Amino acid sequence: MYVCGITPYDATHLGHAATYLSFDLIHRYSLATGKSVSYIQNITDVDDPLLERAKRDDVPWEDLAESQISLFRDDMTALRVVPPHHYMGAVETIPWVTDAIAALEKSGAVYRVEDDLYFDISSDSHFNSYSNLSLEEKISIFAERGGDPKRFGKRHPLDCLIWRAHREGEPNWPSPYGPGRPGWHIECTAIALRFLSAPISIQGGGSDLHFPHHSMCAAQGRVLSGVDFARRFVHTGMIGLNGEKMSKSRGNLKFVSEMRNEGIDPMVLRIALLSGHYRADREWSDGLLSDSENRLNLWRVAFSSPYGGQVDELMMDISAAISDDLDTPKAFALIDEWSKNRIHALANSEPSDSVDAIGQLSRYLDGVLGIAL
Ligand code: ZN
Numbered sequence: 001m002y003v004c005g006i007t008p009y010d011a012t013h014l015g016h017a018a019t020y021l022s023f024d025l026i027h028r029y030s031l032a033t034g035k036s037v038s039y040i041q042n043i044t045d046v047d048d049p050l051l052e053r054a055k056r057d058d059v060p061w062e063d064l065a066e067s068q069i070s071l072f073r074d075d076m077t078a079l080r081v082v083p084p085h086h087y088m089g090a091v092e093t094i095p096w097v098t099d100a101i102a103a104l105e106k107s108g109a110v111y112r113v114e115d116d117l118y119f120d121i122s123s124d125s126h127f128n129s130y131s132n133l134s135l136e137e138k139i140s141i142f143a144e145r146g147g148d149p150k151r152f153g154k155r156h157p158l159d160c161l162i163w164r165a166h167r168e169g170e171p172n173w174p175s176p177y178g179p180g181r182p183g184w185h186i187e188c189t190a191i192a193l194r195f196l197s198a199p200i201s202i203q204g205g206g207s208d209l210h211f212p213h214h215s216m217c218a219a220q221g222r223v224l225s226g227v228d229f230a231r232r233f234v235h236t237g238m239i240g241l242n243g244e245k246m247s248k249s250r251g252n253l254k255f256v257s258e259m260r261n262e263g264i265d266p267m268v269l270r271i272a273l274l275s276g277h278y279r280a281d282r283e284w285s286d287g288l289l290s291d292s293e294n295r296l297n298l299w300r301v302a303f304s305s306p307y308g309g310q311v312d313e314l315m316m317d318i319s320a321a322i323s324d325d326l327d328t329p330k331a332f333a334l335i336d337e338w339s340k341n342r343i344h345a346l347a348n349s350e351p352s353d354s355v356d357a358i359g360q361l362s363r364y365l366d367g368v369l370g371i372a373l
Contacts, residue, residue: 001026001037002192002230004205004213005087007044008068009053012075013253014273014284015239015246019206021270022236022278022326024081024370026202029322031082032368039084040195042188043069045091046171046181048146061171075256078266080370086195090187093194097182098175100190100224101162109223113153115165115178119186121158124219131211142212146184160216162186185216189224192217198225207235207281237281239273246284254284267372268292274328274369295336296373302339303373305346306356314338315364322368331369 003023006016023039030037044050045065054061069089076083090097101117104110109123121127133141139149139157149157161183166172172179182190192200198221203214214233221229238245241252260266272292276282314334321330365371 001202001204002040002042002188002196002200003084004188004203004209005041005043006068006072007047007049008065008072009050010248010253011068011071011255011257013246013255014269015206015253016072017075017079017256017269018239018273018278018282019204019236020076020081021079021273021370023204023234025274025278025322025326025328026204026234027082027084028368028370029319029326032319033323038196040086040088040192041084042093042191043087043089044184044187045069045089047090047184051170071257075260078260079256079270080266080372082370088191090182093187093191094173094175094182096190096194097186098163098177100186100193100220101177103224104162104220107223109220110162111155111159113151115180116161117163117177118154118159119162119183119216119220121156121160121216121219124222126222127215127219130215130218133211138211145208145212147212158212160185160212162220185213186220188213189217189220189229192229193221193224198222199228199231201230202232202234203230204234205236207237207279210235236278237276240281240283241285243283245281264289265293265296268296270370271296271332275332277329278326295332298339298343299335299371300373302342303358303362305358307342307358307361309357311357311361311364315361318364319368328369335365 001023003020006012027037027039046061050065051061054064057064101110104119107123109120110117111120112118131138142158143149147158147160162185163175163177164180164183166179170181172181192203203217205214210233218229218233240246241254244250244252246253256269259269268289272288275288275292317334318331321327321334362373365373
């Protein structure tokens with residue numbers, strides 16, 4: 001599984017967290033069902049947004065990246081995300097990118113505009129099958145997400161930059177193509193194929209990566225490997241705030257680190273972000289936060305005394321819900337129902353048995369859902 005990681009110019013907001021929690025569930029569930037998982041995530045630690053933010057704040061871009069990566073890892077640890085096997089930065093994988101460019105070049109998929117290198121999308125005959133958007137829509141989204149459809153000299157507006165030649169004041173690395181730095185899409189393609197064989201089981205990320213990012217990776221990966229890049233592309237919904245998408249440009253980001261500093265239990269954030277279905281765009285609100293606090297309290301009370309009954313059926317039902325396209329709303333409703341029944345029984349002073357199933361159930365919830373009670 002390859003999941004597209006952060007560009008470390010800003011702390012982890014709730015949208016990022018929701019995405020990585022969703023893939024954490026896939027990771028955990030796969031491990032719990034006995035599969036071996038190789039999970040790779042990149043960190044785009046050199047890219048335009050990072051360099052622009054560093055310039056604005058007058059800090060070295062490396063320092064900004066390092067501080068934000070550290071914050072991101074702390075946030076993921078607090079949210080109980082099982083780490084991927086490899087977090088690979090763009091800066092440390094530049095030879096992999098130039099190797100991939102060389103292989104693409106051999107296939108005739110690379111051309112030059114001035115000193116920059118572009119990937120020719122027509123080299124992959126499947127390119128139009130990766131998204132249902134019209135050409136006009138694609139061009140518009142491509143421009144919004146860092147693309148340059150109008151650049152003079154390109155063969156097709158959607159051809160994407162894979163090697164950006166050195167510009168004054170920008171970091172650069174030596175390469176057979178002259179000094180420069182990698183484009184974003186080729187970074188993920190090169191890292192994924194270095195660790196995993198095509199077709200990889202899952203390429204994942206937020207739904208805003210579907211086009212152009214994942215389409216470009218799919219096309220480059222197909223030219224490089226001769227087969228599909230990924231069997232499945234999994235996209236998580238966006239988290240909105242007050243009816244708007246949470247985004248840097250709107251200035252309405254809610255940061256995990258700030259909420260942790262305010263004393264909010266990260267377990268409440270995990271429950272809140274997983275209480276909606278991962279594919280759906282969903283809203284963040286104070287109500288969701290307080291409902292999730294109440295939910296965690298309910299579960300903790302129910303799990304606070306020994307229980308001698310059977311929990312196998314509950315665990316099987318939760319597993320069935322998660323295996324059904326990660327139906328966390330259903331899984332959480334099952335835990336709610338069990339907890340309410342348990343608290344009712346405790347209030348009626350039903351005797352506890354000597355055999356305690358609470359530990360078994362706690363370990364299951366911890367392992368499969370990452371919920372620590
Ligand atoms: Zn990516």
